[in-house]
Amino acid sequence: MEYFLTEEQKMIKELAARIADERIKPVAAELDEKEEFPWEIMKVLAEADLCGVYIPQEYGGLGGGVFEQVLVVEELSRACSGVAVSYAATGLGAFPILMFGTEEQKKRYLPDIAAGKRLAAFALTEANAGSDAGAIETTAVRDGDYYILNGTKQWITNGGEAEIYPVIAMTDRSKGPRGATAFIVEKGTPGFSFGKKEKKMGIRASATRELIFTDCRIPKENVLGREGMGFIVAMKTLDRTRPGIGAQAIGIAQGALDVAVKYARERHQFGVPISSFQAIQHMLADMATQLEAARALVYATARMIDAGVKEFSKEAAMAKLFASDMAMKVTIDAVQILGGYGYMRDYPVEKMMRDAKITQIYEGTNQIQRNVIALELIKEYAGRK
Amino acid sequence: MKIAVCIKQVPATTEVKINPATNTLIREGIPNEVNPFDLYAIEEALRIKERLGSGTVVALSMGPPQAADALREAIAMGVDEAVLLSDRAFAGADTLATAYTLAKAIEKIGEVSLVLCGKQAVDGDTAQVGPEIAENLGWPHVTYIRKINEIGPSEIVVERMTDDGYERLAVSLPALFTVVKEINVPRLPGIKGQLRAKKAEIPVWTAADLEVDPGRIGLTGSPTQVRKIFYPQHETTAEMIEGSPAEQAAALLEKLRGLGVA
Known part of the structure; x- marks a missing residue:
């Protein structure tokens, strides 16, 4: 689908895609196996100026917003969402400073984050305090x-x-x-x-x-x-970063769909490619349709936030909820299409299925997202005559 | 230190097509890119500048007006300046005329201490332009550099890759090196660099700007005639000699005598 990106957004997306394909894909399985933090890739992202896409130019960033970050996270997630979340989590640590920091705090931390010199992290969850x-x-x-x-x-x-x-x-x-x-x-x-x-x-x-x-x-x-103000800082931050989880989910799903379609065209059974079977075709069609719907919702939400709309808790929660449930389903189906190969670590889809699961859990479980959506919905209707 | 990097815009395809009538490259309808080997030269120039903490890197290309795109990519990667040598009079140049023209441009830039080139262009595959530029300038050159060990004010120590290992060479400056892909991993052009490259003004130097000898540029200055293009074959064969050690030795000696090497 055509999303009418600006020239700079296209540039950002293309560069992130290139890094995903050339630098991340070849090492994704190894990073997963060794559970190794991707410092080398973080350096590449820094050199590419992608660490500061959502940070204002006055603090050394590119002056974009949530949407630009979404584009990067999506592309990186296509190759490895373990890498993508390391990138995105710095955003989760940077947004509270961007939104609530004093001028001095912004000057002190944002330029290093934008330059990729220092990573950030956001610390809310505890052993007895997750959703609550x-x-x-x-x-x-x-x-x-x-x-x-x-x-x-x-x-x-x-x-x-x-x-x-x-x-x-x-x-x-x-x-x-x-x-x-x-x-x-x-x-x-x-x-x-x-x-x-x-x-x-x-x-x-x-x-x-x-x-x-x-x-x-x-x-x-x-x-x-x-x-x-701590609770407000946390909630406003999460509202702003939830489309990022949605982006992660659509990236994972896109990666899985890419593998599944390619495999279905190459794999022959009963003398024909399995892509000629309607059973497979319908699965692929559903995967692609759900993926595009999720992408449209995530993009629209990110653009709405960047446009300066004040209240977007509901939409941010919807984007996260819908995209992550979609990613789980699409990756499970991708494993199914690849059959026995899909279950093996030699193929990337089992990793994508494992990676997809967390998007339904972190930055607010999908049950909490439904609470947020329902609460906003009831508030809206209560306000009507 | 002022470093010049010579780059070439080439067709972005691994399958280069040759016009059978003229034995020259068919360029129409094929997207262009920076010659992949030249990216290593750009990267190494930027690394030398970063290592020294100062300096200027100038990218240089001879070609039609669209070769400016190749220079924009060099700017996006981080080179400070770029110059395009473009003139109808330069067209049809072989490696000799190209090297002469580039050498004149390096002289015009002035105070260049080091020129870096890729080991060869992937379209023509001659690997001649780099060394020929050095000959025109009267500078020493080393091909197939895989590592730059030390950079002094008047001397650079480099490692040159060979078939069976490497040579370590100290070279006095100014000098020209051609680099192999083992030397580095070229950086990707960042967003800020790409934005800068889009806006950058790239000066175009013509034959008149370079004060070249008109007889040594373009088709006029190109004595090369391409009759046939092929990869030279280096064949090695093995033959097993049977028999007792004494018989084997005698047979071997006879063979070597027959080949005129013993």
Whole structure:
């Protein structure tokens, strides 16, 4: 489908596609097998100026928005979504600074992120606080010009590899979600350490670790927004990055569809290519149709956000929900079309199926997305006469 | 240090078609790209500049007006300046006339200490232009460079790839090197570079700008006549000599005498 990209958007998409095909595809299986963080590819993305597509030019970026980031994430995910999420997670860490940072904080962190010199990560989830973000147990206690952080964040993408971490901690637990505050914590701060690297089902090139805070002193200048705004920082950030998960999902699905169609045309059974069987044709047709519908929704949402629309929680949740459910289904069907070969690690589709699963889980499970959509929907209708 | 990189725009296809009547390349209807080997030369020039922390890299190409696209790609990769040598009078040049014209342009740029070229162009495959530029300039040249070890103010130490290993050579500057693909992995042109390349103004130098000898450029300055194009065959054969050691030795000696090598 024609999405009428600007010349610069086409340039970004083409370059990301070239990196995906030339630099990521050849090593994707190896990165997955070895669970190796893709530093070399991160360097290529930095040199290509893709780390700052969504960062304003005044901070060294290209001045694009969510849509430009979506284009990059989609292309990278086609080759390896473990690599793509490492790229995208820096965006998840950068958006809170972009949206809520002071001029000084922006100047301090965004140029390095845009140049790809430092990665970022966003730390919200804990062992007992996932979907229920209000149950955060990490605390931040004010001590003069400092806050003292204690607690453990769990499953933090880019944990250990990133250097800049917006972290959500409770400054006043009695206030519930209104007692949360966001802080920027830098790697190397005394009292800030990392737990073991998690072993995952998919996106295995990406690094997922615990962040451990033990009497970690953070200067008050590192508060993002204001004290008590932590929950808002988190929710507004996730609204903005959910189309990125949608992009990841459509990239994975596109990669799987590419393999499935190619295979169906080459694989002969009963003397003919299996693509001549209607059973296969209908599967491919459904995969392609669902994929295009998801892409249209993700793109439209990203463009809506970039156009400056104020309320987009519902659309962002829909884009994430629909695209990730689609990716799961399309990758399962791709494995089915490849049959026994699809189940083997020699072919890329089993990895895509493993990678697709996480898109239904992280940055808010799809059950939480439905909650968000339903809540917005009911609010809308309640407002009507 | 000022480094010049000579690049060529070639048809973007691995199957080059030859016009059987003229034995020249058919270019019509085929998209163009930078000669892949030249990308290694551009990358290495940029790396030398980065290593030294200063310097200028100038990309140079002789060709029709659309060869400016090749220079734009070099700019996108990060070269500082680009110059296109384009004039109807340059058309039909063989390697001799091309090298002469490029050498005159390098002289006009001035203060160039190092010229880098790809080992050969994938369309013509001659590998002659690089060395011929050096001869025109009266500079030393080394072909098939796979590594640049040390860069001094008046000398560069390089490794030259050979069939069975490599040679380590110290070369006084100014000099010209042709590079092989083992030397680096060329960077992809970044978005900022691509945007810069789109806007860049590329000066075009004509025969008059270069003050060339009109008898040494273009078709007039090209004595080469292409009769046939083929890859030279290097065949090695093995023959097993049977018998006792003494018989084998005698048979071998006889063979070597027959070949005139013993």
